[in-house]
Each structure stands twice: as C-alpha cells, then as structure tokens.
Amino acid sequence: MNLTLKIWRQKDKATPGKFETYDAKDISPDMSFLEMLDVVSERAQANGQEPCAFDHDCREGICGMCSLVINGVPHGPEAATTTCQLHMRKFKDGDNIVIEPWRASAFPVLRDLVVDRSAFDRIQQKGGFVSINTGGTPDGNAIPISKKEADLAMDAASCIGCGACVAACKNASAMLFVGAKVSQYMHLPQGQAERSRRVLAMVEQHDAEGFGACSNFQECEAVCPKEISVRVIAEMNRDYLRAALVGTDA
Amino acid sequence: MEDAVSQPSPGIGKVISRMHGSTLGQKALMAVSGIALIAFSFGHMAGHLQMFVGAEQYNTYAHFLQSMGGIKWAIRFGLVALTCLHIFSAIQVSMRNRAARPIAYASNKWIVASLGSRTMRASGGIVLFFIGYHILHFTTLTVGTAGFEKIPEYKLINGLLVDDVYRRMVVSFQNPLLALGYIGGVGLLGLHLSHGIQSSLQTLGVLNSAYRPFFKKLGPALAGFLFAGFAIVPLAVLVGIIK
Numbered sequence: 001m002n003l004t005l006k007i008w009r010q011k012d013k014a015t016p017g018k019f020e021t022y023d024a025k026d027i028s029p030d031m032s033f034l035e036m037l038d039v040v041s042e043r044a045q046a047n048g049q050e051p052c053a054f055d056h057d058c059r060e061g062i063c064g065m066c067s068l069v070i071n072g073v074p075h076g077p078e079a080a081t082t083t084c085q086l087h088m089r090k091f092k093d094g095d096n097i098v099i100e101p102w103r104a105s106a107f108p109v110l111r112d113l114v115v116d117r118s119a120f121d122r123i124q125q126k127g128g129f130v131s132i133n134t135g136g137t138p139d140g141n142a143i144p145i146s147k148k149e150a151d152l153a154m155d156a157a158s159c160i161g162c163g164a165c166v167a168a169c170k171n172a173s174a175m176l177f178v179g180a181k182v183s184q185y186m187h188l189p190q191g192q193a194e195r196s197r198r199v200l201a202m203v204e205q206h207d208a209e210g211f212g213a214c215s216n217f218q219e220c221e222a223v224c225p226k227e228i229s230v231r232v233i234a235e236m237n238r239d240y241l242r243a244a245l246v247g248t249d250a
Numbered sequence: 251m252e253d254a255v256s257q258p259s260p261g262i263g264k265v266i267s268r269m270h271g272s273t274l275g276q277k278a279l280m281a282v283s284g285i286a287l288i289a290f291s292f293g294h295m296a297g298h299l300q301m302f303v304g305a306e307q308y309n310t311y312a313h314f315l316q317s318m319g320g321i322k323w324a325i326r327f328g329l330v331a332l333t334c335l336h337i338f339s340a341i342q343v344s345m346r347n348r349a350a351r352p353i354a355y356a357s358n359k360w361i362v363a364s365l366g367s368r369t370m371r372a373s374g375g376i377v378l379f380f381i382g383y384h385i386l387h388f389t390t391l392t393v394g395t396a397g398f399e400k401i402p403e404y405k406l407i408n409g410l411l412v413d414d415v416y417r418r419m420v421v422s423f424q425n426p427l428l429a430l431g432y433i434g435g436v437g438l439l440g441l442h443l444s445h446g447i448q449s450s451l452q453t454l455g456v457l458n459s460a461y462r463p464f465f466k467k468l469g470p471a472l473a474g475f476l477f478a479g480f481a482i483v484p485l486a487v488l489v490g491i492i493k
C-alpha cells in the first residue's frame with residue numbers, strides 16, 4: 001500500500017518544529033505502525049536525510065514507551081492498542097496520515113516525535129509506592145484480599161504510564177494516570193498506611209507539573225491502551241477530598 | 251479506610267489553601283456550587299409551574315416570596331455568592347487548562363466526549379447573560395417591560411392587593427422574541443447540566459463503579475426534565491394555553 005505521511009519534525013526542545021510530508025510507498029499491511037516508520041526512516045537515511053526520532057522499546061504493548069498521535073487519536077484508530085501493536089491493515093491504500101507528538105506543556109518535545117515524560121516519574125516518586133522493608137518473601141495469601149478488591153487493584157495497576165490519557169485530554173490533564181496509581185494501592189491493605197499522604201502529594205505534584213484539570217470528557221478512557229476506567233478518577237477525587245478536609249496532614 | 255498511622259488533622263489554613271489552590275479543590279468548589287444552584291433551579295422551576303394553576307395561585311406564591319424579608323435577602327445573597335464561586339473557579343480552571351496545552355494538534359479530534367461537555371464554557375457564559383437579563387426583566391423591572399405599566403394590581407381572594415406577576419409573565423411571553431429567548435436560555439442551561447450533573451458527581455467521587463452507569467443516565471435525564479419544566483411556561487403562553 002502507498003501512503004502520505006505528514007510528520008512533525010523538531011530539532012530540539014528550543015527550536016520550533018514543523019510538519020514535513022513523506023511518501024511511504026510499498027508498505028505491507030502486515031507491518032506494525034512502528035515498522036512502517038522504521039522503513040520510512042531507513043529510506044530517508046539512504047537519501048541522506050535525517051531519520052525521524054520516535055520512542056519505542058518492547059514493541060509488545062507492555063512497556064509504555066511508544067506514543068504518537070495518529071490522525072488526532074493517541075495510539076491511533078484501534079481501541080485498547082498501543083502504537084507498537086497497531087498494524088497497517090487498519091489503514092487504506094492512499095490514506096493521508098498525520099503523526100504528531102503528545103502535546104502538553106508538561107511533556108516538552110525533545111526531538112521530532114519524542115517527548116519528555118519524566119513528569120510522570122516525579123509524580124510516582126511522590127507516593128506511587130509502599131514504604132515497607134520487605135524482608136523475606138511473604139507466604140502467598142498470608143493477607144486475605146477479596147477477589148473484588150484484588151481485581152480493582154489489578155485493573156488500576158495495569159497502567160503502563162504511556163501518557164496517552166494526557167495526549168487525548170483537551171486540558172492535557174493526567175488525572176487518569178494519577179487516579180490509576182492512587183487506586184491500585186487504595187484497594188490493598190498494604191496501601192492503607194500512606195493512603196492520605198499518597199493522594200495529597202501525588203495530586204500536588206500533578207498540579208506542579210502543569211497538567212490541566214479534569215473536565216470529565218472521558219477522552220482518556222477511550223484512548224487508554226490498558227482500558228483504565230475513569231472510576232479511578234472518581235476514587236482519587238473522593239480520597240483527595242477526604243484527605244484534604246479531614247484526613248491527616250501530609 | 252482509616253489511616254493506620256494517626257497524624258494531626260490539617261489546620262483550617264491548610265484546608266483552604268488546598269481547596270483553593272489545587273485542581274481537585276477548585277473542581278470540588280465548582281461542583282458543590284453547581285449542585286447548590288441546581289437545587290435552587292428545581293425549586294424555581296416548580297414555582298413557575300404554578301402558572302398553570304392560575305393567577306390567584308401564582309400571585310399568592312409570588313407575594314409569599316416577596317414578603318419573606320430578611321430570608322429573601324439571605325437567599326439572594328447566597329445565590330450571588332454561589333454564582334461568583336462557580337464562575338471564579340470556572341475561570342481559574344479554564345485558564346490552567348488552556349496553559350496545559352500551549353501547542354494545538356494539527357488534527358484535533360473528539361472521540362467520545364458529549365456535546366454538553368464540549369460546550370461548558372460557551373453554555374455557561376450565555377447562561378450568565380441570560381440570568382442577568384432575567385433579573386433585569388422580572389426582578390428590577392428594567393428591561394423588556396413593555397406593557398407592564400398597563401397592568402393593575404391584583405386583588406387576592408383574601409382582599410390583599412399585590413403585584414400581578416402572573417400578568418407580567420403572560421404579557422412578556424406573548425412577545426415571541428422574549429418567549430423564544432427564554433426557551434433558548436433554559437435550553438442552554440439544560441445543555442450545561444446534561445454534562446454538569448454527572449460531572450459534578452464524578453468530581454466529588456460519588457460515581458464508584460456500582461453507581462456510575464445509573465448516574466450517567468440520570469444526569470442528562472434530570473437536565474432534560476429541568477429544561478422541559480422551565481420551557482413549558484413561555485411555550486404555553488406563546489401558544490395561548492396560559493392567558
């Protein structure tokens with residue numbers, strides 16, 4: 001198949017970027033989206049052009065490194081799928097495809113389609129953990145946890161930190177990400193000791209990074225490759241208000 | 251639910267700075283003020299429906315409201331304060347949201363967001379103008395009062411002479427421009443609340459997984475009910491059912 005790509009090119013953080021158009025000829029529908037970009041980059045390089053930079057690592061949909069807003073949708077047109085797991089058979093011969101980086105003041109573009117997502121790391125460092133000296137491996141089921149609570153925690157914990165929720169949100173809010181990180185401990189006994197401190201500190205860091213507020217558009221849920229539900233945002237909101245009004249002083 | 255490690259409660263200063271200074275605090279203020287305004291709106295709508303009972307009923311009700319004295323002023327003050335709180339937090343949040351995405355996408359797409367959610371700023375802004383007009387119209391009698399001067403006072407069955415608010419409504423809404431303007435105004439309020447009701451419940455964390463599907467339907471249904479209840483009065487006057 002033959003495609004026309006409009007790709008965002010930007011030299012570095014300080015230089016303003018612009019779109020450049022590339023013809024992608026003879027692309028196999030069995031390629032993944034990133035393989036297609038590999039091919040286009042290799043051909044550009046063979047012509048003496050600078051190849052286009054984009055993030056990726058596992059290419060198995062588990063690490064959260066790949067990104068790209070494809071025709072206005074983070075991770076492209078297929079629901080519950082990372083860009084690395086998206087295949088060219090989802091597109092038609094002759095399609096125009098616009099490829100942009102995640103856009104948020106808290107995710108500055110480093111080069112071309114690569115953005116700096118370390119804001120997520122700083123939010124995690126504020127409370128996305130349990131402070132326990134673990135010692136030896138505890139026995140399985142030593143602490144009973146109901147199936148229902150375990151499932152809610154596991155669903156939240158499946159967030160891979162890709163940032164598509166921020167990219168999709170018209171306010172560039174990271175509440176789905178923070179909600180997932182708060183919710184995964186909220187449903188476990190081990191998460192209780194630091195519960196108030198965690199939600200207060202993580203939301204504070206979210207705000208300090210310059211992410212927007214949640215307008216409950218639910219665009220994040222629609223693009224999340226791990227199908228994290230906005231119920232984690234409701235849970236975080238309730239926990240934040242409880243902690244801020246009557247909880248402990250963080 | 252409780253923290254295992256007990257720590258001192260936050261002081262009042264800390265509580266205020268968190269509610270005022272954080273995204274979640276600002277949104278909570280917007281949601282709480284919005285819900286209080288919704289409660290008032292339902293009462294207001296129910297009051298207007300007495301237009302269908304007749305002049306005696308409606309004027310008795312209007313006179314009762316007018317004679318509340320101090321309570322009336324307390325409610326007015328409260329409504330203004332709630333509206334200011336709502337608008338202030340809306341502006342704060344909107345400015346932050348704008349700054350969070352300084353470079354727009356070339357291919358900007360909405361995926362699932364409802365029409366109501368996408369138009370909150372526009373619908374809220376127009377509703378503000380509508381409320382302003384409504385107050386200048388029926389409360390201060392400053393605008394849209396053509397024909398009011400010919401309306402004599404109304405004599406209640408108990409002999410009391412009161413303002414004929416019933417007749418003012420009829421005279422006003424016999425003007426199609428005013429009737430349609432009011433229907434449009436409450437229509438935009440309905441649009442605002444088609445998202446606002448469920449959004450505020452989500453903001454306050456009421457929508458846990460069990461209740462969410464129910465509230466997601468309840469919100470737009472309540473907004474539609476409120477719109478219908480408000481719009482039916484000018485409509486009924488316009489088509490001559492109330493005269």
Ligand code: HEM
Binds near residue numbers: 214337370443446450
């Ligand atoms: C007076 C002019 C008004 C303005 C300028 C305004 C503005 C806004 C804006 C911009 C939002 C969305 C904020 C966001 O993106 O998160 C909002 C939400 C909301 N508004 Fe209004 N509004 C107004 C009047 C009203 C009235 C009269 C009511 C109720 C009868 C109301 C109820 C709500 C509710 C319940 C929400 C949802 C809060 C949330 O998302 O948690 N608003 N308003």
Ligand code: SF4
Binds near residue numbers: 159164223
């Ligand atoms: S919540 Fe979903 S979209 Fe957001 S970072 Fe986690 S996996 Fe990515």
Ligand code: FES
Binds near residue numbers: 059063064085
């Ligand atoms: S490259 Fe790891 S999730 Fe896509």
